[in-house]
Amino acid sequence: MYNIRPWKSAVALTGILLGAPMAALSATYPSKPITLIVPFAPGGMADQVARVIAPAIHAEYKVPVIVENKAGAGGSIGNHAVASAPGDGYTLLVASAGITTEAATRKNLPYDMRTDLAAVTQLVVMPNVVLVNERFKAQTLGDLISYAREKPDTVLAGSSGIGSSTHFATELFNATAGIKTVHVPYKGGAPTWQALMAGEINMLIDPLPSARNLVNSGKVRALALAAAERSPLLPDLPTTAEAGLPSYGSEMWFGLFAPASTPPELLDRIQQMFRHALDDGNVRKWSLEHGLSVVGNSPEAFHAANAKEIERWTELARLHHIEVD
Structure with a gap:
């Protein structure tokens, strides 16, 4: 099972010694530039999402937010870069829903998103x-x-x-x-x-x-x-339920991840920052114009959704013999 906070037991054992430094880190964060790794080429939707949100973070917290594209190998190069980074909150990943299908089909990656990455928040869907x-x-x-x-x-x-x-x-x-x-x-x-x-x-x-x-x-x-309601972008297009297939729903999302070593308190702090950024007027306007809904859920909720998706895709991959490696 995908564990959102694989360090939880260790933190509990050393809480007396490390609790104060962790709280101090969260309280002073951010104090230097934040890098958002996008594991795809510039211009794609993941890149656009990161570049729309970055200015809102900068405006509110007065630190530079750098969007860095690390494309290649279906996103795994950028994913691995964040999985291997220090858990200090300054290197974060803007990943697509493909990270969960990857977990269901790719067995030979140098990382496991279930144990090497921590879910922070789902950004848009x-x-x-x-x-x-x-x-x-x-x-x-x-x-x-x-x-x-x-x-x-x-x-x-x-x-x-x-x-x-x-x-x-x-x-x-x-x-x-x-x-x-x-x-x-x-x-x-x-x-x-x-x-x-x-x-x-x-x-x-x-x-x-x-x-x-x-x-x-x-x-x-x-x-x-494939949604519960029609979209203003294509207002005449029926939903799958209206078209006679009510049990089919399908979506794409982009979400924020951190290295698994990131302290829980800092994860919560980052989530709150990005939740606030999603409420920015420019971010809301851009999202509406492109047919996206902002989310900004908690790390726990995002983790639970990812775990459910991985389970569903793993079973579908088994039934249809889908394997990349």
Whole structure:
């Protein structure tokens, strides 16, 4: 089981000796620049989220906030950099939901996010959208499901890679709808979007911000939003429940992590800072414009959500034989 605070027992044993220094550290934090590691290339949604929040932290706490991109190996290079950093609160990770699918499928990483990283807070969340190429015959979600049932293993479903969040979102859709599609993995989001617009694949399940751009291209049709309520970004798009598949929900999120050695009191302090930053007017405005909902939950709540996701993805990976390494 993924343990949010693997140092808890050690802290309890040494609390008398270390309690005061830890409290002092939390009280004076932050006193120098904070680095936010983004494990993906500049310009992506994780990068944008970090760069929108950074100025709000700087404005309130008067310390520089540096966004550093450490891309490569599906995010594991940046993740490892933070897992290996000192637990002093000055090196933090802005990770995507893919960090939980990674835990379910990649066995040979130099770190384990369940024991080497501590959950701080979920920053933002966005629903996924079921998309098809405009030339594909399905006009509704019901059409897509009926077609896939009548012709199993013929619908080509793209993803940004084996074991990616979009891959798992598609496998979950297949399981929920009782259909079988053909998985077509690409190396990242951009080539997957190009493939959908060109008709190389029939369908894709992708987060709302990029889905809206694809719909606006005129080459892609949205069938349903995998959320409880409609979005103002695509107000005419029905939810999956409205479209006849109420048990399917799927989302993408970005969250904040720290090295596992970070003291619990400092974790709480960091969470409170970022919770406050999420209430900043510019952050709220940007999030609304991009179809994101701000969260800012507690370390305990974020940990519990991650543990639940890892359990679900591990079981789905077992059933569908999904393994990256």
